Amino acid sequence: MDLPHHGYRATKQRARAAPPTADSVLFEDTSSAAPAMNSQGYYTPGYNVGVPPNDMQGATGADNLFTDPMANAAMMYGSSLANQGKDMVNKELSRFMAVNKLKYFFAVDTRYVMKKLMILMFPYTHQDWEVRYHRDTPLPPRQDVNAPDLYIPTMAFITYILLAGIALGIQKRFSPEVLGLCASTALVWMIIEVLVMLLSLYLLTVHSDLTTFDLIAYSGYKYVGMIVTVLSGLLFGSDGYYVALAWSSCALVVFIVRSLKMKILTSLSSDSMGTGSSAKPQFRLYITVATAIFQPIIIYWLTSHLVR
């Protein structure tokens, strides 16, 4: 399985980055200019013979910094101050936002992003929609392609804003305020959608493990559809826009229904005897379908003015 390999490859590259700094001392160190100029004459006899004197002279500045005890103490004090500041910032920030939970959503790699984009645009052949768990905690997106992530929605949102700027520029309707307006409109619609979802999940007492970040993630996947729609509208004109709109709408509807079905419709109810209100399963289905139907509407609403 090549999944751990990705992690190993990253660390190996970091290890490979360390040696060149030691190698640069063998070559001419032009950062400390004057001593290197003086020792040019000593280079010619033999390369290796010329290295130690150059080493001593060229690196005197750096050596002095590391061997001087006062500078050493000052550096350590400074680094401990920086660490204290970093800890304080982390503590204050984690009071408002669950940073660890947020890190889970950005634990992606290239393979996951590729597969997820394919599933978003063509979900009809994907068989297993179950989110996999490992001892009660959901697996990070690197190891489970069904897990929601926030990397794709964030990048797609930014790409959508840039594409909107390009589309408006092509129509000679661009001004810098328009970008901000487009961004805030899309953001507000997403906030509204997440709030309505949260409210409806609360009212129907659906005890699922959908957190706010999960809902933001599922709501942000529509930006991928928006990008595809706007791109084909720019490349192929109005016909291409409508074809792509129909395609991405169907794909997104199927994706949302199948993803949320696992989470909402099969969530545990606190009533173990099953004598809860009989309207419950229907309402859960209504929520899922309503969320899915809302996606094409908002895609059309946010992109139709870009492609005339």
Add this chain to the structure above:
Amino acid sequence: MAFTLYSLHHTAVLCTNAIAVLHEERFLCKIGWGADQRVGGFGDDPRIKAQVLNLIRSVRTVMRGQKSVFLCPQK
């Protein structure tokens, strides 16, 4: 429709205010949404009306800072 973040904030404040000013005695008891009509079955999920009443009551408690429970008069 071009939304700005300010208009979203504006809307949120107005909606919260609208929920917070619903008067317990004069209005909610009259339409059967008072504080004592939340009796549901014990042990099963609260029904939608109970959740809505809970929500209204919590918004009112947080916004007004009231700590006592009012019951509907007479009946």
